[in-house]
Amino acid sequence: MHSYRTHTCGELRAEDVGKRVRVSGWVFHKRDHGGLLFFDLRDHYGLTQAVFYPERAFFDECQHMKLESVVTVTGEVVKRDDDTINPKMPTGAIEVVVDEFCVQGPAETLPLYLAGDDEGPEETRLKYRFLDLRRERMQRNIILRSKIIASIRNRMIGHGFNELQTPILTSSSPEGARDYLVPSRVHPGKFYALPQAPQQFKQLLMVAGFEKYFQIAPCFRDEDARADRSPGEFYQLDLEMSFVEQDDVFAVVEDVLSGVFEEFSDRTVDKPPYLRIPYREAMLKYGTDKPDLRNPIVNVDLTDVFTESEFNAFRTVVEKGGVVRGIPVKKIAEKPRSFFDKLVEFAQTHGAKGLAYLVWTSGGVKGPIAKFLKPGELEGIQKRTGSEDGDVVFFVSSDEKSADRVAGEVRNELGRQLDLLEKDVFRLCWIVDYPMFELDEETGKIEFSHNPFSMPQGEMKALEEQDPLDVLAYQYDIVCNGIELSSGAIRNHRPEIMYKAFDIAGYTREDVDQQFRGMINAFKLGAPPHGGLAPGVDRIVMLIAEEVNIREVIAFPMNQNAQDLMMNAPSEVSEKQLRELHLKLELPKEESVEPKSEVVSEK
Numbered sequence: 001m002h003s004y005r006t007h008t009c010g011e012l013r014a015e016d017v018g019k020r021v022r023v024s025g026w027v028f029h030k031r032d033h034g035g036l037l038f039f040d041l042r043d044h045y046g047l048t049q050a051v052f053y054p055e056r057a058f059f060d061e062c063q064h065m066k067l068e069s070v071v072t073v074t075g076e077v078v079k080r081d082d083d084t085i086n087p088k089m090p091t092g093a094i095e096v097v098v099d100e101f102c103v104q105g106p107a108e109t110l111p112l113y114l115a116g117d118d119e120g121p122e123e124t125r126l127k128y129r130f131l132d133l134r135r136e137r138m139q140r141n142i143i144l145r146s147k148i149i150a151s152i153r154n155r156m157i158g159h160g161f162n163e164l165q166t167p168i169l170t171s172s173s174p175e176g177a178r179d180y181l182v183p184s185r186v187h188p189g190k191f192y193a194l195p196q197a198p199q200q201f202k203q204l205l206m207v208a209g210f211e212k213y214f215q216i217a218p219c220f221r222d223e224d225a226r227a228d229r230s231p232g233e234f235y236q237l238d239l240e241m242s243f244v245e246q247d248d249v250f251a252v253v254e255d256v257l258s259g260v261f262e263e264f265s266d267r268t269v270d271k272p273p274y275l276r277i278p279y280r281e282a283m284l285k286y287g288t289d290k291p292d293l294r295n296p297i298v299n300v301d302l303t304d305v306f307t308e309s310e311f312n313a314f315r316t317v318v319e320k321g322g323v324v325r326g327i328p329v330k331k332i333a334e335k336p337r338s339f340f341d342k343l344v345e346f347a348q349t350h351g352a353k354g355l356a357y358l359v360w361t362s363g364g365v366k367g368p369i370a371k372f373l374k375p376g377e378l379e380g381i382q383k384r385t386g387s388e389d390g391d392v393v394f395f396v397s398s399d400e401k402s403a404d405r406v407a408g409e410v411r412n413e414l415g416r417q418l419d420l421l422e423k424d425v426f427r428l429c430w431i432v433d434y435p436m437f438e439l440d441e442e443t444g445k446i447e448f449s450h451n452p453f454s455m456p457q458g459e460m461k462a463l464e465e466q467d468p469l470d471v472l473a474y475q476y477d478i479v480c481n482g483i484e485l486s487s488g489a490i491r492n493h494r495p496e497i498m499y500k501a502f503d504i505a506g507y508t509r510e511d512v513d514q515q516f517r518g519m520i521n522a523f524k525l526g527a528p529p530h531g532g533l534a535p536g537v538d539r540i541v542m543l544i545a546e547e548v549n550i551r552e553v554i555a556f557p558m559n560q561n562a563q564d565l566m567m568n569a570p571s572e573v574s575e576k577q578l579r580e581l582h583l584k585l586e587l588p589k590e591e592s593v594e595p596k597s598e599v600v601s602e603k
Contacts (some may be wrong), residue, residue, distance in 0.1 A: 006022045007021050008045035010048070013094065014094060017078060017094060020076055027065055027070075027071060028114070036054040037051070048094075050073045056101070067110060112128055127563045129555075133435035144552055147264065159212070162212060166217065177223045179220075179222065180193065185580055202239075206527070212241050213532075214240075216537060227548060228483055230561040235538060238255075240531070243528055246432075246523055250430060252591065270429075275293070279433050286411065294421040301324075305384070311372040322400065324396070327394040350406050355410065356397075357369075358373075358395075360392070374472055396410065428480045432476055434450050436473040458471070463497065463504060481543065486533045490531035495520055499512055538553060
């Protein structure tokens with residue numbers, strides 16, 4: 001008989017009754033029933049109930065055994081009494097009567113109780129992550145992650161892609177978020193950087209002629225945590241293709257993502273081709289380029305209705321170049337006044353001066369601004385929003401960027417409060433036609449809006465003849481249920497077009513040659529048209545696992561302060577190590593907060 005087990009803790013069934021078996025696992029539960037002692041033993045595969053009789057020499061030891069100790073039991077499989085069968089457990093029809101017992105790994109008092117519903121403080125969970133991972137939910141999430149990655153890999157290979165690895169130690173790049181830097185011992189004063197993404201390397205693989213590349217790539221960024229973003233490091237399905245147009249990239253990604261979502265979830269998944277929404281349309285209708293399409297509310301432009309209105313608050317904004325956005329909501333006219341007051345307060349916390357609204361009733365249109373509007377204006381609003389009796393339209397008026405942002409926040413809040421989000425679905429879409437450039441509000445200078453390496457629509461002709469703020473890029477994001485999975489683009493592979501695009505953003509030819517030397521030199525030696533993107537693996541798993549925090553699908557995540565509490569990282573190092581790296585520490589007298597950087601490379 002094997003030293004540790006003949007069966008796993010989730011394997012034994014009624015047909016095994018009478019067999020002599022050996023199982024090993026963690027003591028999950030203990031129950032003392034008047035002389036009989038019961039252990040629920042747990043391993044990765046399930047639970048098995050073990051029974052201990054008092055005449056055994058090890059009975060007293062078992063009574064004092066602490067939970068989560070690792071033990072091996074040997075004995076006969078017996079059928080449970082009919083009134084003790086547990087139909088909810090796969091092994092619930094049997095139990096093992098123990099006649100041999102061995103402690104493999106005794107446990108001390110636990111800092112976490114694993115058998116209850118209370119998971120404990122997050123700090124404790126992360127400090128003792130190896131314990132937290134023993135929970136059934138965490139085991140399920142991490143194994144789900146493994147299976148999803150295997151499925152992605154198989155699907156990419158099925159599309160003819162080659163899995164290739166790119167360097168982890170590379171050079172610092174001026175674009176993107178903050179780098180994690182690694183000092184070089186053999187090159188004093190110089191540093192490697194951990195890759196924020198394999199962006200340049202995967203484009204160079206296209207120049208090298210590999211045509212279809214992918215990898216499940218680790219990426220490293222020194223940026224703050226969010227519920228859908230882990231600080232420090234994350235993984236993405238990084239892919240790039242040569243001789244492709246935007247539609248070719250979309251077709252591959254849609255097939256892979258739809259297949260994965262359908263394979264691992266019972267929810268309804270949008271079928272390819274996914275809805276494509278131009279960036280400016282997304283900002284108008286949803287107030288964001290990450291729209292949650294489960295929410296039926298669609299914002300409406302009402303600016304022209306107020307161009308000659310006697311309602312001065314809106315007309316004045318319009319005269320100064322601002323806009324008016326309407327947020328129409330069905331059948332909420334009967335909501336109490338407190339509902340509307342709280343929504344006004346919500347809008348104000350997001351930067352709005354207020355939140356006007358109109359209520360359509362059988363007795364006419366009511367609301368705080370109704371008396372200021374002419375019948376023709378009310379009719380125009382009703383026609384534009386499709387409002388009927390019982391409906392309400394909320395209004396936001398400001399500069400276009402602020403109005404869209406606040407209207408989007410109000411739309412999302414209404415979706416949450418009114419429980420409007422469609423249930424048990426994955427709604428996916430592409431946001432396309434991003435502006436190539438934008439105006440920096442502080443400096444008034446033109447800068448890249450998203451990814452500087454995207455091909456402008458219209459190529460050189462667009463850059464030479466159009467207003468830079470009107471130039472669109474072959475750039476796209478894919479979004480699922482309001483969460484951005486990835487940014488991507490058809491790349492600018494033509495050196496002269498790249499020089500021109502950077503010139504518009506204030507970079508000289510020498511700047512480009514110096515800061516992007518490897519890429520620009522490669523493009524001068526024969527580069528194919530190419531494009532790609534990089535969906536976030538962590539976010540895909542989070543959605544399928546129906547978790548709201550990305551740390552629940554990562555085996556060993558950092559906390560919100562980018563600390564690994566379990567391994568005590570980051571940590572101090574010895575003077576000897578610093579000398580070897582030719583470094584001296586000059587620590588700040590007090591902590592300071594560095595300004596955040598905008599991410600422009602793929603995520």
